[in-house]
Amino acid sequence: MAKVGRGVRAGSVGTGSVGTGGGETSGGPGVAAGGDARAAKKKLRKVERQERILGELRASPAIRISQLAEEYRVSTETIRRDLDDLSRRGMLNRTYGGASARAFAFEPALSERHKEHVEERQRVGALAARAIRPGQVLMIDVGSTTVHFARRLSAELKDLTVITNSFGVATVLSANPTIAVILCPGRYDGREGSVFGSDAVAFLDRYNANVAVISASGLTADGPNDVNPNAAAIKRAMLGRSATGLLLLDHSKYDLLTLENVCPLDEIDVLVSDQAPPAPLGRALKRAEVAVELAGEGGRGDADRLARLLQGEVPRPDAAKPAGTRRRA
Structure with a gap:
């Protein structure tokens, strides 16, 4: 019978020998006498x-x-x-x-999502808007965070062109006469206040943009995902026609898996959120060379660095090429 030395309790995890007698445990290396999977x-x-x-x-x-x-x-x-x-x-x-x-294909309607994590999403939208420069062309998809982003654009920016499938984004931006808004055609979805479908995807394929600004239902090591396949198709189309992919979401979306993957992580150039991601997801983002920028209270953050990232002037983590230099198929 294995001896149990001072300072080591029976059933604890060791290094292969227990106590001063050096006897091996009956449970094999690393498990003391009486240890089992339940104790582990x-x-x-x-x-x-x-x-x-x-x-x-x-x-x-x-x-x-x-x-x-x-x-x-x-x-x-x-x-x-x-x-x-x-x-x-x-x-x-x-x-x-x-x-x-949890049902992978369910998400509250946009009107309900607007009530959740309001402060965090406002911060994310504010920082992202401060990084946009006059003269840029943006593609913006539907989402509660992208509406906050659009509000700040409307209040603070001028001389932009925005292509969107979101009625909410278009309505907010229409208050600024210096921002040209191009609204996609397609089938209207009342729950999302936006248009989807093959007509919208084909319409997006006619244009080129500096930045695609998208949100997501969740974000995992496999990339952003969405409960709505039609929304996922729009996001992919926007990313495919833009020099840089910008993902806006709050921390509640981390490690959340829903119905359809939008794209691999490495097709996103920059993530703006209100909190750092959990360590495993953070490592996956780094491996995929995704730059992560955090929005502090009131949208504080390094907007100048973010602007340079979006324009391809700052290399992403461990990247051979800076953001904004890779056209997606």
């Missing part, structure tokens, strides 16, 4: 535990707090906080005593 789960960090919870939801339509607490050897309050956190991030639906899988 007790050592999971919060991020790891939440990843496993999401994995269980992919295998089962519903999970219970009591079962998770027993499985991971933590308190029910810890699991409840995990589920509340994941629910706030839109990654599951909270139910009485547990959680259920």
Whole structure:
């Protein structure tokens, strides 16, 4: 029987030997006597535990707090906080005593989304607008954050050309007579206040722009995604006709997976958000050479650097070429 030395409890994770006697544990390297997979789960960090919870939801339509607490050897309050956190991030639906899988193809209507994370989205829109320069041509898609961006453009900029499928963006910009607004044709979607469809995509293909300004339902290491395939098609078309791709979203979209991937991460040049992304997503963004700019209170941030990024004057992280030099197919 393996000896348990001072300072090491039975069942704890070690380095292959336990105590001063050097005896190997019966559970194999790294696990003390009596250790098993259930004991190992007790050592999971919060991020790891939440990843496993999401994995269980992919295998089962519903999970219970009591079962998770027993499985991971933590308190029910810890699991409840995990589920509340994941629910706030839109990654599951909270139910009485547990959680259920989130529908990948559902998102509240635009009018409802306008009420969420208002301050954060205003900050993102304000910083991004300060980086736009007179004379530029922009393509702007539909979204609550892009409307905040358009409001700041209308109030602070002049001599722009904007191509959009969003009635909200077009209406806000129409208050500024120096901004030319080109509205896409297509099938009107009342929930989104915008037009979609093949006519809109074909229309966008006639134009070229300096910057495509898009939002997304979620952002993962695979890239931005959207609950609406028609919206995803518009975003891809805008990115394909623009020298630089600018993604605007708040922190609630991080690690949120919805129905359709818009594009790989490396087709986005710059991300503007209100908070730094979680470490794993941050590493993925760096590998994809996406520059990340953060908007502080009141939209404070390095607008000059952001403007240079959008014009291709500053290399992106680890990039051989600066942003704005790659035309997408």
